[in-house]
Amino acid sequence: MTISVGTEVPDVTLFRATSDGPEAVNTKEFFADRKIVLFAVPGAFTPTCSAKHLPGFIAKADEIKAKGVDEIACLASNDAFVMQEWAKSQNADGITMLSDGDLAFVDATGLELDLTGRGLGKRANRFAMVVENGKVTHLAVEEPGAFEVSSAESVLTKL
Template sequence: MTITVGNDIPDVTLFRATSDGPEAVNSKEFFAGRKVVLFAVPGAYTPTCSAKHLPGFVAKADEIKAKGVDEIACLASNDAFVLQAWSKSENAENITMLSDGDLSFVDATGLELDLTGRGLGKRANRFAMIVDNGKVTHLAVEEPGVFEVSSAEAVLEKL
């Protein structure tokens, strides 16, 4: 079953890189008591993700936060170290990078994209959601190969 507007965020463990190594992030705790924009990409360093998706949120971060958003997070199926390197290469220090390497979040939300036939395995689908105190208030999921409804500009229109 795919997560929908009105559903609670699943209770899973994600990871982010720190100077001391990977840090576990409980999703319920991460989203509790605040408004978070979460966008997901199929993979760090992939063409659309690096050319449009992440850079759009980096560029629009101040505008998004001015609409009452406490944090902007990017979720990907890559490990925390890859996401840390990608963040540095894209100057995305204003975005929290969350690793869903075992697909626990993606599986629990039904937002998986199977790219096995293209040599990439199972990944997060491209999506954006607005989460207010752990509850999904907006969800935009892209069709495979499309980049329209999950952009920073599209999210800004929904805030």
């Protein structure tokens, strides 16, 4: 079943790169007592993700945070090291890069995209959500191949 507005985010472990190596991020703790915009991409360094999705959130970060958002996070099924390098290549200093390499979050939320037949395996579907105090207040999930409802501009209209 796919997560929906009003549902709490699942209690799973994601990872982010640090100077000491990958650091576990418990989602219950990460989303507690804060307002966070989380957007997911099928893969770091992929065309739409690198040309439009992440750059849009980088460009609109100040506007999004001015709407009371504490943090903007990008999730992908790539490992934490790849996410770190992608952030560097995109100058994504204000975006928290989260690795869901085990698909724990996307499996628990029903937001998986199966691209096995295209050589890409199982990944996060492209989506954006607003989470307040651990509860989803807005969710926009793209149709496969689309990039419309999960853009930074679209999220801004929902804040």
